[in-house]
Amino acid sequence: MSINKHKHALVFVSAGVGDAVLLIPLINALKKDGFLVTGLFTSPYQCETMFENVQLFDFKKVALHKPTLLFFAISHYKKFDLVFLNHFAFSRAHFWVSKILAKKLYTNYKSFEPNKTSNTVHFLNPKIGIHDALQNLHLFQSEASLQDLDFKISFNPQSIAQYQLPKHYIIVQPSSANNKASFKNWPFENWLKLFNQISDTTIVLLGDQSEINLHYTLAKQNYPHVISLIGKTKLSDVMNLIYHSQAYIGLDSGLMHIAVLFNKPTFTIWGASNPIQYGYNWLHRKHHIQSLSLPCAPCSSWIGANHQRVKNPNDCPDFKCIRDISVNDVIKELTHFLKINLAS
DSSP states (O other): OOOSSSEEEEEEEOSOHHHHHHTHHHHHHHHHTTEEEEEEEOOTTOGGGGGTTEEOOSEEEEOOSHHHHHHHHHHTTTOEEEEEEOGGGOOHHHHHHHHHHEEEEEEOOTTOOGGGOOSSEEEOOOOTTOOHHHHHHHTTOTTOOGGGOOOOOEEOOOOOGGGOOOSSOEEEOOOOGGGTOGGGOOOHHHHHHHHHHOTTSOEEEOOOGGGHHHHHHHHTSOOTTEEEOTTSOOHHHHHHHHHTSSOEEEESSHHHHHHHHTTOOEEEEOSSBOHHHHOOTTTOTTEEEEOOOOTTOOOBOSSSOOOSSOSSGGGOSSOHHHHTSOHHHHHHHHHHHHHHHSOO
16 A cells, blocks of 8 residues: 555444444545545444445455454554544554554544543544534544535445345335344334335335344235345345335434435434434435434433433333334324325
């Protein structure tokens, strides 16, 4: 990698699919400013496959194990003008590797020790009530606003002919966070009731292998307009399936962020997580958020979490914030949403 003619920046991509999407405005801002950007992928969720047909990073490196990460750091000693380590990417190993790689390191990790701030390490205090994509962009442009968030990517879509889907379909993701976050998930029996009410369009269900039980539950039912691909796709396939779809219906999840990336209308049901921090109704009216907004919410947030009831959202005794959202209320709002966004 030559560093003689260009400024070089490195961005850690170390969490889930959603966080990878939320880093895109930062990467776009760096490229607009003339940087060559390397994505260092240490995420166990194969986020690098999202970018197989995307012209975004100038270079990509996958380092899932510490020896690989350390070798990369030593072989690229101080070769990056700027390194960005957001809250979700922060770890002791990543921090020390970043110090090897970076001439200047920027982080917003909320538990960062202030006395570690130096000429090469810069801590930017995160702000409560700020969208996470903007938190990331602030690492580079501290005065940026929501209007400065640029999610545009150059995507080369691939064929989805192998799935034999009709031309028009909507994506539904009935489970979120690898089915490990009950506070995000609306009961599956509610989804089944909902499918009865939107029977005039093809529904394609997406989810990973950990949610395969939902696939088998659906198989026992009679929903000819619902096609389940739960547990049958790779992340690169998911990108193409969402790209070719008409809309996304689901939850606070990485797939929601991908749908926004492709400018698809989104209808999302929210529980304990923070729609101000992760939602997109500020971006366009075609992004609808359904939430009860209970006094104890949001209890799931890396900054400004509401702990009046529980500290860990998975410890909630009833998950009222998501489970008490009625099917009838969702049907009412969803019917209006589909009428507007699928009119063409």
